[in-house]
Amino acid sequence: MSDQAPTSTSTEIARPARTETTVRQLVSAAAGLRDESSLLSDDAKDLHRRALLHNLDTRTAPHAQRPVVDLLQSLSESGFAWSEIARLIGVSVPALRKWRSGESPTGGNRRRLAQLLAMVDFLANDYLVDDPASWMDVPISSQAPLAPNDLYEMGRLDLVLDWASQRLEGHEVLDEALPNWRERYASDFEVVRWLDGQLVTRPRER
Amino acid sequence: LAHDLEFPRKPNDLYLAQGSEVSPDRPLMQGDVLDGVEIAGLEDGEGLGVIVTHACSMRRGAVLAPRLRIARVIRSKMLEQADWTEGFSRHMLLPWLIPGNLEHHFTASLEDAGIVKSESAMQLPRLACLSPFGITLLQQRVILSASRHIVPTSDLHLVNAPVLAELEMLEDWREAARKNGTSYDEAEAIFDELMSADAGDGSLRDDLTEPARRSVVRRQIVDVRRERFGS
Numbered sequence: 001m002s003d004q005a006p007t008s009t010s011t012e013i014a015r016p017a018r019t020e021t022t023v024r025q026l027v028s029a030a031a032g033l034r035d036e037s038s039l040l041s042d043d044a045k046d047l048h049r050r051a052l053l054h055n056l057d058t059r060t061a062p063h064a065q066r067p068v069v070d071l072l073q074s075l076s077e078s079g080f081a082w083s084e085i086a087r088l089i090g091v092s093v094p095a096l097r098k099w100r101s102g103e104s105p106t107g108g109n110r111r112r113l114a115q116l117l118a119m120v121d122f123l124a125n126d127y128l129v130d131d132p133a134s135w136m137d138v139p140i141s142s143q144a145p146l147a148p149n150d151l152y153e154m155g156r157l158d159l160v161l162d163w164a165s166q167r168l169e170g171h172e173v174l175d176e177a178l179p180n181w182r183e184r185y186a187s188d189f190e191v192v193r194w195l196d197g198q199l200v201t202r203p204r205e206r
Numbered sequence: 207l208a209h210d211l212e213f214p215r216k217p218n219d220l221y222l223a224q225g226s227e228v229s230p231d232r233p234l235m236q237g238d239v240l241d242g243v244e245i246a247g248l249e250d251g252e253g254l255g256v257i258v259t260h261a262c263s264m265r266r267g268a269v270l271a272p273r274l275r276i277a278r279v280i281r282s283k284m285l286e287q288a289d290w291t292e293g294f295s296r297h298m299l300l301p302w303l304i305p306g307n308l309e310h311h312f313t314a315s316l317e318d319a320g321i322v323k324s325e326s327a328m329q330l331p332r333l334a335c336l337s338p339f340g341i342t343l344l345q346q347r348v349i350l351s352a353s354r355h356i357v358p359t360s361d362l363h364l365v366n367a368p369v370l371a372e373l374e375m376l377e378d379w380r381e382a383a384r385k386n387g388t389s390y391d392e393a394e395a396i397f398d399e400l401m402s403a404d405a406g407d408g409s410l411r412d413d414l415t416e417p418a419r420r421s422v423v424r425r426q427i428v429d430v431r432r433e434r435f436g437s
Contacts, residue, residue, distance in 0.1 A: 076424075076428065077425065077428065078421070079420070079421025079422065079424045079425050080421065080424075081371060081374050081375075081420075081424060082374060082378075083222070083338065083370075083374055092218055092222075092223070092227070093222055093223060094223050094227035094229075097227075097229065131418075131421060131422065133421035133424075134417070134418045134419070134420065134421040134422065135418075137417045137418070137420060137421070138417050138418050139417070144360075145360045145361075145363070145364060185358070185360060187357075187358050187360070187361055189357050189358065189361045190361075191361055191364040191365055193415070197412065197415075198262055198365075198415075199364065199365045199368065199415060200365065201357055201361050201362060201364075201365055
């Protein structure tokens with residue numbers, strides 16, 4: 001025993017140096033893997049979004065060949081309000097009224113109308129959204145009034161599709177769309193249903 | 207920030223329609239700018255006025271309230287963004303009111319307001335209708351003027367949304383009725399009956415308070431409208 005003890009002590013003294021090296025190497029390797037996977041994840045997200053938007057473009061083309069009156073009628077029958085269609089494609093309500101009466105929109109506006117209809121198809125057929133016009137109007141988080149139609153108006157069609165596919169949490173969608181959304185929509189007021197059945201704004205209870 | 211007074215960045219943010227683009231089928235609404243208004247109590251004759259009665263108090267069901275509150279609109283100096291956020295706390299700003307004339311600006315003095323009979327207001331020419339955001343800007347300034355509270359427009363819009371959704375459906379309904387030769391009064395009465403009917407689980411009007419139900423109501427109304435008026 002007495003002969004073995006120094007040997008054992010000698011071995012134990014040497015061990016921490018090797019362990020430290022091994023742990024450092026492990027941390028370094030793990031950090032490298034994490035960075036690589038993060039980059040890969042970002043690349044994959046970017047590629048997936050570009051593929052989705054390409055798919056949306058492909059679906060837009062056939063609609064763009066239809067008469068504008070038909071496009072407007074299809075959107076209306078989907079449940080969109082005229083003011084909502086106008087907002088989503090970036091024109092005035094009177095402009096829409098003129099198109100409904102037979103005036104021609106510019107090529108860009110015709111394409112934007114067709115793209116909105118393609119989005120409705122996409123949501124209904126690929127993501128099984130039961131009622132796309134309603135879904136577009138429902139806030140993404142209880143902490144802000146932003147809905148998919150607001151993302152669409154901002155031009156973040158990729159986020160609309162990501163939200164529909166449930167690949168992101170609501171707060172992640174909003175963080176990407178509007179990083180300051182928490183401050184922007186912080187309010188001392190709340191909207192509640194009052195005794196008469198109508199909605200009212202009142203100071204939030206602290 | 208949410209607690210600042212807000213402002214429009216361009217005419218389309220503030221106005222839904224101006225001049226000849228205002229649809230005659232659109233029912234009167236808060237934020238409509240009328241010409242030739244005589245306001246009780248002001249004794250300044252006829253002039254421009256903006257309806258300040260809250261959107262949710264404009265109608266009893268689908269039928270216009272008998273009296274409206276209207277504020278006098280007058281010409282103003284050139285209005286800039288800082289005027290929205292730092293001054294004019296008792297005014298609603300109406301820049302670019304006259305289409306094609308970006309130099310002419312107007313303001314509504316929210317203290318110079320009074321009652322006008324709806325039947326008179328309905329006969330007056332409309333210069334402009336505010337957009338949904340424009341209506342919330344007006345409401346924000348009315349509330350500030352009356353109570354010194356600043357309520358974010360996003361909260362105000364949530365309250366207005368069901369009423370504005372119904373208004374838009376009523377506008378389409380009136381247009382279809384007019385083309386069909388039915389009077390506005392008769393058309394509104396039918397529309398109101400439809401929106402108010404309660405089949406046991408609430409009315410269509412109740413459904414409009416739920417964002418997820420609005421498109422369902424729109425589709426139902428479109429179906430009935432086509433069946434009844436053919437368009």
